[in-house]
Amino acid sequence: MKSKNELLRENIIRTSGADVKKCMKCGKCSGTCPSYDEMEYHPHQFVYMVETGDIEPLLNSESLYKCLTCFACVDRCPRGVQPAKVVEAVRLAAIRQQGKNRLTPDGVEKYLDDEIPQQAIVSAFRKYTK
Amino acid sequence: MKFLYYPGCTLKNKAKDLDIYARESALKLGFELIEVDEFQCCGGVFTTANDEIATKLASVRALKAAKAAGVPLVTVCSACHNVIKQTNYAMKNDAEFADKVNRYINDGDDYHGEAEVYHYLEVLRDIIGFDKIKEKCNGALKGKKIGAYYGCLLLRPSSVMGFDDPENPRIIEDMIKAAGAAPVIYGERNECCGGYAALEEPALVKKRCGIIDESAKAAGAEALVTACPLCRYNLVKNGANVPVLYFTELLHKALSEEI
Ligand code: SF4
Ligand code: SF4
Ligand code: SF4
Ligand code: SF4
Numbered sequence: 031m032k033s034k035n036e037l038l039r040e041n042i043i044r045t046s047g048a049d050v051k052k053c054m055k056c057g058k059c060s061g062t063c064p065s066y067d068e069m070e071y072h073p074h075q076f077v078y079m080v081e082t083g084d085i086e087p088l089l090n091s092e093s094l095y096k097c098l099t100c101f102a103c104v105d106r107c108p109r110g111v112q113p114a115k116v117v118e119a120v121r122l123a124a125i126r127q128q129g130k131n132r133l134t135p136d137g138v139e140k141y142l143d144d145e146i147p148q149q150a151i152v153s154a155f156r157k158y159t160k
Numbered sequence: 161m162k163f164l165y166y167p168g169c170t171l172k173n174k175a176k177d178l179d180i181y182a183r184e185s186a187l188k189l190g191f192e193l194i195e196v197d198e199f200q201c202c203g204g205v206f207t208t209a210n211d212e213i214a215t216k217l218a219s220v221r222a223l224k225a226a227k228a229a230g231v232p233l234v235t236v237c238s239a240c241h242n243v244i245k246q247t248n249y250a251m252k253n254d255a256e257f258a259d260k261v262n263r264y265i266n267d268g269d270d271y272h273g274e275a276e277v278y279h280y281l282e283v284l285r286d287i288i289g290f291d292k293i294k295e296k297c298n299g300a301l302k303g304k305k306i307g308a309y310y311g312c313l314l315l316r317p318s319s320v321m322g323f324d325d326p327e328n329p330r331i332i333e334d335m336i337k338a339a340g341a342a343p344v345i346y347g348e349r350n351e352c353c354g355g356y357a358a359l360e361e362p363a364l365v366k367k368r369c370g371i372i373d374e375s376a377k378a379a380g381a382e383a384l385v386t387a388c389p390l391c392r393y394n395l396v397k398n399g400a401n402v403p404v405l406y407f408t409e410l411l412h413k414a415l416s417e418e419i
Contacts, residue, residue, distance in 0.1 A: 102351070104316065115208040
């Protein structure tokens with residue numbers, strides 16, 4: 031029987047639609063990432079760690095919530111790996127666990143001001159909450 | 161000429177100027193935006209995971225309305241455009257995903273990405289033509305140095321968006337030129353402002369916006385234009401040195417009768 035970790039790895043790869051095997055570890059994705067300084071694990075590490083099945087550290091990392099979905103890594107990867115999709119699939123695996131929602135309707139209020147566009151709020155919920 | 165129009169929730173609320181000036185300028189340029197009946201919010205970001213169905217249904221419904229009406233679906237907000245365009249691409253190219261969505265909606269009219277999606281700027285470039293703006297332009301913006309701020313969502317992922325050259329775009333600069341002003345090119349115009357991290361990670365957004373603002377200022381921009389309410393909010397909130405306008409406001413200024 032496949033281990034839980036192997037099942038999770040396969041699920042992340044399948045639902046992300048990214049091709050982690052094609053990565054040649056050039057680091058270009060991480061070099062272009064606007065959140066690089068804030069991340070513990072960088073986009074190229076997400077790709078490598080998912081490929082090798084080292085997923086647990088990613089699941090518990092704050093790095094999941096630093097990705098801005100700017101798609102710079104997707105556009106600039108010379109191998110078409112699409113790292114942002116890997117980050118997203120791992121994040122979904124994390125927040126789909128019971129009690130792991132990052133943002134709650136009560137918790138969001140402290141972030142709001144009069145000018146903030148609805149778009150920011152719905153986007154954050156879409157990203158951080160299931 | 162008529163198009164179906166998906167304004168999105170923010171344009172009905174905090175970003176009313178983006179919407180109003182889009183509609184008024186359209187009429188001056190000879191086209192009309194007819195709002196999708198009872199549109200629902202697209203959610204602001206496209207979830208790339210292919211097992212997410214529910215979060216994409218609002219976009220599919222708007223796309224189906226355009227298919228039924230036989231006209232292109234037009235967006236103005238960068239984020240709506242990104243979500244709807246990526247959803248349409250998935251409906252067209254991912255048969256398994258489309259099948260799940262069609263089974264869920266189950267209205268006897270399966271959808272496979274038949275509708276065409278245009279951003280307002282693409283309508284100006286590809287259908288109306290920037291020359292039309294030049295023709296109607298009042299000269300009020302002559303000599304004004306304007307920087308285009310693209311951000312990310314209009315351009316990327318470029319294989320799906322097909323909007324412009326993602327590393328060297330020109331569509332907004334061409335609009336600025338047609339509106340009688342002088343476009344200013346600066347390095348950070350297609351880099352991310354930090355987006356929705358504004359809620360949880362204001363320091364990260366502040367850093368990004370500072371870099372963008374500095375880059376625009378150094379190139380001599382007197383104002384920036386954007387298509388995204390969140391880009392504008394982030395830049396203004398973080399103390400941009402120059403005014404940040406919606407591209408539709410600029411267009412409206414150039415087309416207005418009273419100068
Ligand atoms: S999509 Fe996320 S990981 Fe990729 S460059 Fe942007 S912020 Fe970094
Ligand atoms: S840019 Fe592409 S090939 Fe290079 S490390 Fe990142 S994912 Fe791998
Ligand atoms: S992108 Fe924004 S404004 Fe547009 S509908 Fe979606 S959330 Fe609302
Ligand atoms: S630049 Fe900022 S708000 Fe604009 S599209 Fe990118 S993240 Fe979104």
